[in-house]
Amino acid sequence: LNTYGLRPEIYFAHQIHTNTQYINLLRRVILDRNKIGKIFNRVHERAGHKKRYEADWIPFRPLCANCGRIDEHVKPVEVLENGYVIKYKCEACRYEGYADIRKAEGKAPWRIDWPLRWVLFDVHFEPMGKDLMAAGSSYDTGCALLREYFGREPPIAVFYDFFYWIEPNKEPRKFSKRAGVGLGAHEWLLYAPPEALNYMLLRRHVGDIARDSLRHIDFNPYDIPTYVSRFDSDEEYLFNKLKDGKLGTDDIKILTAYVLSQRDISKAFKHRIRRVPYELALKAAMWMKDIEEGLKMLRRLRALPPDANRFEIEDAKRRLNYAINYLRDWWKPPEINVESVIHNLTDDEKSAIRDLLLNTLDILPEKISQDIIRKYVNEICSKHNLRPKNIYAILYRICLGEETGPPAYRLYQKEFTRRNLVRAAEILEVKKN
Structure with missing residues (x-):
């Protein structure tokens, strides 16, 4: 929560139910249960609900001391000791006992408990799911309870969908x-x-x-x-x-x-940060060996300014880490139509790529380097009267579907790009002598 800027003071239900002010509020409701029942019945009638609260309704759910139930099977039957003690019968285990609200030996039903919390904490605003917009909902009865019984306005609600x-x-x-x-x-x-x-x-x-x-x-x-x-x-x-x-x-x-x-x-407005676009963080993270190399890549891509301050550098590092995790868990390699790429090459370009793959695909990924790729590209370009820039662009189209990319040797090291190179070799019928 702190990461999101949220610093709530947390209260657990047991703390609330044993709070003296809450106990006194609950006792008032229990003693005035007939008045409360009539308020709820008016809300239900207005909403077209059939449910009504009978004259013997007791707004408390005792905890069965024998079987531990705290549901509709445990029936409150009598209010004692001026509203502090509830006699009950458990229909599940046949036990009869007494629950003391001062000891949290049970709890109020949600339609009572929720508005009592509004009063206890002086709540004026509460977001909630849109299902509570319905007439006769627990929010509807809670609002009526606050207005007609406690004499105050209920919290403003912002309803949200899912x-x-x-x-x-x-x-x-x-x-x-x-x-x-x-x-x-x-x-x-x-x-x-x-x-x-x-x-x-x-x-x-x-x-x-x-x-x-x-x-x-x-x-x-x-x-x-x-x-x-x-x-x-x-x-x-x-x-x-x-x-x-x-x-x-x-x-x-x-x-x-x-x-x-x-x-x-x-x-919020103390430092204006020049953000590294997420898409460029993904590009860097895909090929970098570590965060420092990623920062160098971002500078080359002009995503991280040369004069970046420490806030911007730290923000860039965080984005590279986000990108690493996203690539690992959600990113899917682009589906490249390698056949189409090869089909659109000239005969000289096909021969050049065939020669390049013949000489480089057998090199172990961890052994290949940019110097090795450059050596073969230069030799092949001289042989076929092509420019190195054209050869590199073809490799990027085969592997990434783009015209540019990382140093070409890295295309041989990533599984998804190497797979496209192997597919290109198959199409071009690259065979070792």
Whole structure:
């Protein structure tokens, strides 16, 4: 949580249920249970629900001292000692006993417990799932309880929809920790900065905060680079707008979401960082041997400025580490139509690539070097009257589907690029004498 800039003071349920103020609030509700039941019944009637709270309803779920149940099988039957003790009967094990609310020997039902927490902690704002927007929900009855019984306004609610896990050629699935569907907030930190996830959540628009829910999020793990790029581009846009001093209504929304997404709001505008684009971090991470070499690559790609300060260098290092993890867990090699690449070559180019692969593919990946590749390329270019630049471009097209890439010897070292070179050799019928 601290990584995301969240520093909550955590209270466990047992601490709440043994808190003197909470116990007194619960006792009030138990003693005024008939009045509370009527409030809830009005809410249910207005919502068209059939459920009603009877006159003998006791808003407490005792813990059976014999079998340990704390569910609908344990029936509260009588209120004693001025609201502090509940007599109960357990239908599961036939035990009869007494539960003391001062000792947390049971708990209030959620429709009671939740609004009591609002009062205890003086809650004025609470996000919640859009399922609680429904009339007659626990939020609806909780609001009525606060207004009609405690005489205060309930918390303002921001309703949110769910995250849906999207993968190619699969049905969307709702995030579920129990079912193992989705990506945990701690797992996101393997692949991307916390600010980017914060921003993605906060940037959603809602028209009427009292009536509408924030739209759901289709989350595709393969789009993590896109999510980070969105954060980067909006950050750049925002700084430029602030420099101009011209912020429109939508810009204010971006500004609010951006500031709240920061781990430390007080430092939101202290250092303007020139970010390394995630896509270029991926390119560097794919071929680098270590982080320092990755930084050199980023400088050559002009993604990391020559005058980068220490904040920008540290940010670049983090992005390289994110990229390493993303490449390992989610990245998929491009599918190159090697046959098409070879088909479009001239006869001289085919002969040159055939000669090059004949001389280089048998070299062990750990033994090959750029000097070896350069030597063969120069010899072959002289033989076929071609430019080295053309030969390297063909290798990149075969391996990556691009015109440029890393030092050519590294194409022989990565499994996915070497596989394309082997396929090209098969097409060109490269055979050893």
